Each structure stands twice: as structure tokens, then as C-alpha cells.
Amino acid sequence: MDGNGRWAKARGLDRVKGHIEGVESVRACIEAAVEKGIEYLSVYAFSEENWNRPQEEVLALMELMMQSMKNEFGTFLDNHVRFMVLGNRARLSEGLNRTIDEMMEATSRDYRSTLILFLSYSGKWDILQAMKKAQAQLSPEAFQAMDLPDFDRFLVTAGIPDPDLLIRTSGELRISNYLLWQTAYTEFYFTDILWPDFRKPQFFEALEEYARRDRRYGKVK
Ligand code: IPE
Numbered sequence: 075m076d077g078n079g080r081w082a083k084a085r086g087l088d089r090v091k092g093h094i095e096g097v098e099s100v101r102a103c104i105e106a107a108v109e110k111g112i113e114y115l116s117v118y119a120f121s122e123e124n125w126n127r128p129q130e131e132v133l134a135l136m137e138l139m140m141q142s143m144k145n146e147f148g149t150f151l152d153n154h155v156r157f158m159v160l161g162n163r164a165r166l167s168e169g170l171n172r173t174i175d176e177m178m179e180a181t182s183r184d185y186r187s188t189l190i191l192f193l194s195y196s197g198k199w200d201i202l203q204a205m206k207k208a209q210a211q212l213s214p215e216a217f218q219a220m221d222l223p224d225f226d227r228f229l230v231t232a233g234i235p236d237p238d239l240l241i242r243t244s245g246e247l248r249i250s251n252y253l254l255w256q257t258a259y260t261e262f263y264f265t266d267i268l269w270p271d272f273r274k275p276q277f278f279e280a281l282e283e284y285a286r287r288d289r290r291y292g293k294v295k
């Protein structure tokens with residue numbers, strides 16, 4: 075989700091207004107995903123690098139995250155959406171962590187789709203923490219014998235399928251330390267549309283483009 079700041083700037087508004095409008099796009103995309111029967115929708119809400127933004131923006135984003143989660147709680151339950159937060163949870167405030175835990179627990183049963191909020195996440199951090207966890211949990215022999223699927227179990231995305239499609243808005247053409255390991259064979263979709271303008275029709279357009287892709291996984295068809 076990129077372009078909130080530029081969306082606000084273009085209207086002479088504060089950057090935070092762009093983030094607030096961006097939340098509406100998240101809602102629209104969740105709705106669209108539920109409608110299409112998409113089982114997993116992930117949103118990269120805040121990267122480890124985003125901690126280096128001005129403190130007032132970081133605080134405003136954290137506050138907005140907390141408010142939006144609470145606002146959507148009932149909708150998640152009604153729509154059988156499992157809510158998950160993945161990332162470096164140790165850097166989040168106690169209050170935010172508590173809300174996240176409560177919501178994750180309450181939505182963990184009887185779900186049809188999963189919404190994953192990547193918060194304080196970085197792909198390199200994920201690979202490193204997985205490596206440390208594997209080394210701590212496995213015998214030296216098992217660690218040496220570790221295979222690729224074995225390693226997947228130590229990433230924060232353990233048990234979650236790799237993404238089929240990754241959408242990046244606002245015209246930036248990079249991965250910015252998102253799911254580095256997990257996107258090995260993901261289809262990428264870039265659009266110039268700024269995140270606050272990315273709503274249901276734009277989401278459906280991305281899905282249509284995805285449907286036209288030919289996925290060969292390095293093989294010959
Ligand atoms: C994306 O919008 C939202 C977050 C990373 C939290 P930006 O805040 O990056 O918006 P631009 O890139 O400044 O337009």
C-alpha cells in the first residue's frame with residue numbers, strides 16, 4: 075500500500091489524512107477479496123524501515139492502526155475473516171499488542187478467509203529470525219539436513235501459502251523488504267494509482283490481469 079502521503083499532498087492535506095483515506099481502501103479490498111472467495115489477503119501496513127519516519131507520523135499511524143482494528147472487529151467476525159498480524163511484534167506498544175492478541179484469538183475459529191496485516195515487518199528480518207529459531211530448535215544434524223520446506227516452518231508465515239499475486243500501488247517498482255523469501259514465484263502487479271484511490275474496481279482489474287498471466291515456475295509448458 076503506497077502513495078498515501080502523495081495523495082494527501084496533492085490535495086494540500088496533512089499526510090495523516092492520506093493514511094486515513096487509505097484505510098478505506100483496505101476495507102474495500104477486504105470486501106472485494108471476501109466477495110471473490112480469496113482465502114488470503116495480506117497488506118504491508120508498516121515496515122521495519124517505517125520506524126524511521128518522523129515520530130508524529132509513526133504515532134499517528136499506530137493510533138490509526140489501533141482504531142481501525144477495533145472498528146473492523148465486528149465486520150471480521152460477521153464475515154468469517156481470521157485476523158492476523160505478522161512482524162516484529164516486540165517493537166509494538168503493549169496496548170496495540172493486547173488488542174492484536176485479543177482479535178487474533180477471537181477470529182481464529184470458524185473462518186473462511188484470512189487477513190494478514192504485516193506490521194513492523196521486514197523480509198530480511200524474517201529470514202534471519204527463522205534461521206535463529208531453526209538453529210535453536212533443531213539438533214545440529216537436523217539443522218544441517220534442513221530442506222526448503224523445513225525452513226518455511228520457521229518463517230513468521232509458517233503454514234500460510236506463498237502469495238500468488240503482489241500488488242504495489244503509486245508507481246514505485248520495488249519490493250521494499252517485503253516477503254523476500256515467500257515471493258520467489260509470485261506474480262507482480264504495479265500500478266500508478268495511489269493507495270487511497272485503489273478500490274474495488276482497481277482490485278478487480280488486478281485480478282483480471284493476474285488471470286491472464288502464464289505461470290510456469292521455471293518449467294516449459
Ligand atoms: C503508504 O503510503 C503507507 C505506509 C507506508 C504506512 P506512504 O506514506 O508511503 O505515501 P507516500 O509514498 O509518501 O506517498
Ligand code: MG
Nearest residue numbers: 076077078079
Ligand atoms: Mg511510500
